[in-house]
Amino acid sequence: MSYEQLALYIDGEFLATDGRVEQDVINPADGQAFARLPHATKQDLDRALTAASRAFQSWRFTSPLERSGILRKVAALIRERAPAIARNITLDQGKPLAEALQEVTTCAEHAEWHAEECRRIYGRVIPPRFESVRQMVIREPIGVCAAFTPWNFPFNQALRKAVAALGAGCTLILKGPEDSPSAVVAMARIFHDAGLPPGCLNIVWGVPSEISSHLVASPVVRKISFTGSTAVGKQLAALAGSHMKRMTMELGGHSPVLVFDDADIEGAARFMARTKARNAGQVCMAPSRFFVQEKAYKRFVDAFVGEYTRLRVGDGLEAETQMGPLAHERRVESMQSLVADARERGAALICGGERMPREGYFFPPTVMSGVPDDARLMKEEPFGPVVPISKFTGTEEVLARANSLPFGLSSYVFTSSIATATHVTNRLEAGMVGINHFGLALAETPLGGVKDSGMGSEGGTETFDGYLVTKFVSQASMVP
Incomplete structure (x- = not known):
């Protein structure tokens, strides 16, 4: 097996070095560099924002059955490619191969769970006060999302955010961990091969503070999802709050x-x-x-x-x-x-x-x-x-x-x-x-913390809550 060919993934294209700044990828078992990861330029980030915004206009209206079908293909490809993905996780992250394999294979369950749950994003009808009125509550995808995922479970954390955002009808720009990038690139290839339309998922790399400040400040991005340390989470929350962005934060614990x-x-x-x-x-x-x-x-x-x-x-x-x-x-x-x-x-x-x-x-x-x-x-x-x-x-x-x-x-x-x-x-x-x-x-249970450990949940029936907005519609049959 060869190590993953590292790249950006923007608007359905894998973009390699091509003059971009690169950084070394280190094997923690021997401290040696063995691969190079390209960083996104400002133009790359803007292209990802444009692609995600354009794709959202059509992806938001796709049938839940269509989204479910793609997520099921993702689950099948995860199981098929798990040995290669796991080996590369061990190379760049360090965990034992058996643990890496377990991380990857359990993600197939997360893809399948979201494939089922995205078909059950229900609204409701509220009994009206007048016979001529119909009152409805509709759940709609919030829009373009930006996600930031950690190095300790590189495939799991990225996959959980991707299936939740995409299953809800959102599009996503994801910055994975530069220290252990292979799993995130492999995930992008899986979604690409499963038939996900261009622009729905975009993968970028770079200096974390520079990437996050650019994406969070963009009016295109409507929701932030972050898994990582409490200190960084508070910085991102402050930035997101200043722009009134929805947040899901899974932060540190003890x-x-x-x-x-x-x-x-x-x-x-x-x-x-x-x-x-x-x-x-x-x-x-x-x-x-x-x-x-x-x-x-x-x-x-x-x-x-x-x-x-x-x-x-x-x-x-x-x-x-x-x-x-x-x-x-x-x-x-x-x-x-x-x-x-x-x-x-x-x-x-x-x-x-x-x-x-x-x-x-x-x-x-x-x-x-x-x-x-x-x-x-x-x-x-x-x-x-x-x-x-x-x-x-x-x-x-x-x-x-x-x-x-x-x-x-x-x-x-x-x-x-x-x-x-x-x-x-x-x-x-x-x-x-x-x-x-x-x-x-x-997959079927919510994951989230309280106090300084974050806000919101991932997984379980709560999994789409952070990616949906609530719209109330009151319709009269005639003008009073």
Whole structure:
């Protein structure tokens, strides 16, 4: 298999270098550049805006059956091309091949879900006050959308936004992650081959701040969708707000894990260790603050460390690898800084804690105990394989600690008590709560956070809400 031929995709054409500025694409397993990605010029961006605006005038009126048919073709092509797309994700993003393959294949479900749901975008009839009047509510596509997607799940995040926008009848300009671009270009080829009309989907690359400021400020763009850090999300929200643009924001988290002493302690520890290792902890919904009830603390730590340290870390293309490298050099530096700060504040290092002595951006599974709540590791999303585990005594105490941060994306609870699960679920300030398992981010379930973790949802029956406007029509049979 060869690496994806990187390009822009504008108005149904793939545009390669042709004198454009380029940047290196780095393999995080060895730190070496192996491909070049062209950046969009201002003229490219304007061409994408024009194409998306023109295409919207016809795409908005297409039959839901036609849009559904294209999304079904997309799902079939995803399954057909998954091995090649997954291999290239491992090359430019680093995650183990098995994880990359799972990311791609599950996206076929997202395409199929939206193919079905786009046929069910219903309005309603409101009973009138007068016999001669008919009152209707109509849901219409909002228009041209601009989307910005992250590097940690490059295919999944781009695909989710594309199928939601296109399924609703909108057109889309998407800026994917320059660090891991192959999956987004592969996605564009899939939509192209599935018969999506030119201009409905456009892919651009470049300096993020320059691309976002140009697109968000354009009067052509009516809605913004962003997945990424809270800091960048707030900047984009401020810019979008100044132009009264609709927004969907899926931002950072720092997910608490509450383990009560009546839970299956060893089972929860082993399950959470494997969950935390997914994509080397570079997951917005990753469990990242562990609170364990005192009586169960030692058993949980022993089981967690035993499972976590057994994981084989290595190049994602090696069959035996269970956790790959971090995506960037800066992620390694961030892990080292968080560990150093926690140790200075009195935390104990149980395992890991130092960069692995090999080429690439490898950091081992790391566990710390006794981390005070004012340590950076407890306040900042680590986005890596560093795990703080703390004790708690009572339910209200741990709820206060879990809710103390401005984040509210996901949270996890382990208990055998229905009463405890219900009580805690009702009081956790989070957009998603997993009880005794990880059941989030499925095609049929909404994904979104509260507080500084964002606004709006993707997936589930809520998936089109951010891409539709509501029009009320009141029609009389004659002038009164």
